[in-house]
Amino acid sequence: MLTVLFRTVLIYALLIVVMRLMGKRQIGELEVSDLITTFLISEIATLPITEPEIPFLHAIVPIIILLTLEVVISMVLAKSPKLKNIFTARPATLIKDGVISQKEMSDARLSFDELFSELRSQSIDDISQIKYAILEQNGKITVIQKARFRQPSAEQLHLKPKESGLFHIIIEQGSVNKHGMTQLKLTESSVRSILKKKGLDIKDVYLMMINDAGETKIIPKEKRK
Secondary structure, eight states, X not given: OHHHHHHHHHHHHHHHHHHHHHOSOOGGGOOHHHHHHHHHHHHHHHHHHHOTTSOTHHHHHHHHHHHHHHHHHHHHHHHOGGGHHHHSOOOEEEEETTEEOHHHHHHTTOOHHHHHHHHHHTTOOOGGGEEEEEEOTTSOEEXXXXXXXXXXXXXXXXXXXXXXXXXXXXXXXXXXXXXHHHHHTOOHHHHHHHHHHTTOOXXXXXXXXXXXXXXXXXXXXXXXX
């Protein structure tokens, strides 16, 4: 039992490292080669856990080989775009100027229900409004509306809105978020100073966020009854 537990923990730690090295893409965003590698790694990783008689190295070596292949292939494809057609699918234009491409729909084996479901999720129910609808390599559909149907930008309306940037998490559940503070070049003492004006301490804060313009949002912890 201890052997199984030990192997499980080691395999788990190894997979965390492997997935981090493969990149931050989620499963839904994986390309074909990434998906195959992920499936193979998951199958190989279970072998020494479910069958203790299999040597541990019989899982570690193939996983490292697959990781190496994935990294090498990614580097080669980045430098040789022509080879991408072998390992990855190219984006397909499903709709152009309001007209559905029957060939691309057929090649992508995409049903009208799937297409219109995706369009509705982007608040579009009339294909005549669409300039381009492109099936991307990760399986998602990017929709670009014709200019007259797009929401006007602030520049087009001759407005000059204030840039506020992103809100960064500074404190979460009473703990300081070092990454958020680094993004805004804040120190813990400066954060405490901001909280002091509100009569709060770090341990009293459920969530604190500050954006690039210096605007602060603070949610105190709820007092336990």
